[in-house]
Amino acid sequence: MSKRLLSLAILLLIVQSFNCVKQPQLETVIIHSAGIGCAHCEDNIKKAIYALEGVKEVNVDLEKKNIEVKFVPAQTNLQTIEITLTRAGYDANDKKRDPDAYENLDECCKHG
Numbered sequence: 001m002s003k004r005l006l007s008l009a010i011l012l013l014i015v016q017s018f019n020c021v022k023q024p025q026l027e028t029v030i031i032h033s034a035g036i037g038c039a040h041c042e043d044n045i046k047k048a049i050y051a052l053e054g055v056k057e058v059n060v061d062l063e064k065k066n067i068e069v070k071f072v073p074a075q076t077n078l079q080t081i082e083i084t085l086t087r088a089g090y091d092a093n094d095k096k097r098d099p100d101a102y103e104n105l106d107e108c109c110k111h112g
């Protein structure tokens, strides 16, 4: 094999290994939380969930009261995200909010 071919082969190998470490496949979940009421809730929720390792994107739908989360499955999971929400004072699907965390929310965010 000529030197030129060899370096081409090595280059190809390097390019391929880069492709392998490219963006991991993200998982998307939608969590319903009846307690979301205002933009301040949205801030609270984003702050809490973005603090988790592996979370790439959080979108809050104030009208539908849904939270969409995109994350790396190897780094976190739905249950962890739900528990994080309850600790921030918000219901998450069938999991109930932590009552103390709810009490500590700003008055504008106590939507019942």
Ligand SMILES: [Cu+2]
Binding pocket: 036, 037, 038, 039, 040, 041, 042, 108, 109, 110
């Ligand atoms: Cu609020």
